[in-house]
Amino acid sequence: MDENASKLLQALKDFPFWLLVGLSIATNISLFAPAIAAEMTAVYRPWLIGGAVLFSVLAVTRAVGLILQWSSLRKAAAEGRRTFHISPIEQQSHWSVSRQSDGSSTTQIAASLFVKNRRQNSLYLVKANLIKPKIKGKVIQNLIFIQGPGGQDVGSALYSGYSVPADQSLPVQVVIHILGCPATKVTDDLDAILALVDDDGNEQRIRMALKGFR
Numbered sequence: 001m002d003e004n005a006s007k008l009l010q011a012l013k014d015f016p017f018w019l020l021v022g023l024s025i026a027t028n029i030s031l032f033a034p035a036i037a038a039e040m041t042a043v044y045r046p047w048l049i050g051g052a053v054l055f056s057v058l059a060v061t062r063a064v065g066l067i068l069q070w071s072s073l074r075k076a077a078a079e080g081r082r083t084f085h086i087s088p089i090e091q092q093s094h095w096s097v098s099r100q101s102d103g104s105s106t107t108q109i110a111a112s113l114f115v116k117n118r119r120q121n122s123l124y125l126v127k128a129n130l131i132k133p134k135i136k137g138k139v140i141q142n143l144i145f146i147q148g149p150g151g152q153d154v155g156s157a158l159y160s161g162y163s164v165p166a167d168q169s170l171p172v173q174v175v176i177h178i179l180g181c182p183a184t185k186v187t188d189d190l191d192a193i194l195a196l197v198d199d200d201g202n203e204q205r206i207r208m209a210l211k212g213f214r
Helices: 003-013 017-034 034-039 045-081
Strands: 084-088 093-097 107-118 125-131 141-146 170-178 192-197 203-210
Touching: 003 093, 017 045, 084 192, 084 203, 093 203, 107 203, 125 170, 170 192
Parallel strands: none
Antiparallel strands: 084 107, 093 107, 107 170, 125 192, 141 170, 192 203
16 A cells, blocks of 8 residues: 555544444445436446445444444543442341331331542541332431441441541441331341442442341
8 A cells, every 4th residue: 555545544533433434324325325326427436435434434443443443441430430349247237117106107217338539538438328119208317337447336437537548448338227127027138229329429230138037
């Protein structure tokens, strides 16, 4: 391939994606539309075929490249939102249901977790949500307890200002009380998905089995 042909191909590769798609569609329509094909002389038909193939290949190649680029950017953005990692401690996690004097039921979730801070500054966990199972009822209590400095006591980010230091891991206890109960026997383990949210609004989820009272 001579230098001029190489420059031409490079110029075509740098064409905007929408222009390549337009040229591909136009050349293919000109090639296969009966009315246009009937008016075309045999001299120009090979050039049109070559143009249709060339523009189609370039359009597909550019589309694949854009998809891969978008996927890479999406992964990088998702990785940037993973400011912490959660590991479940299932043997210390449980759930129960309490009957109230008015006949209502309250579900109590107590989940033990190990949280690693992936940020370069302190991690403040401000909210926990029970994603699964869905319980239609008001959340009465929603607390996250973090081990304090020195490991002597525990407290929350909201009330005690406790946090997970940069690039460190600490045990975390999640306590949630919801007015209502799931369609599961209290003696069975509860297949649950919990979500923790930091002070920047980044959310991480963990699936775990909460022990029932047998």
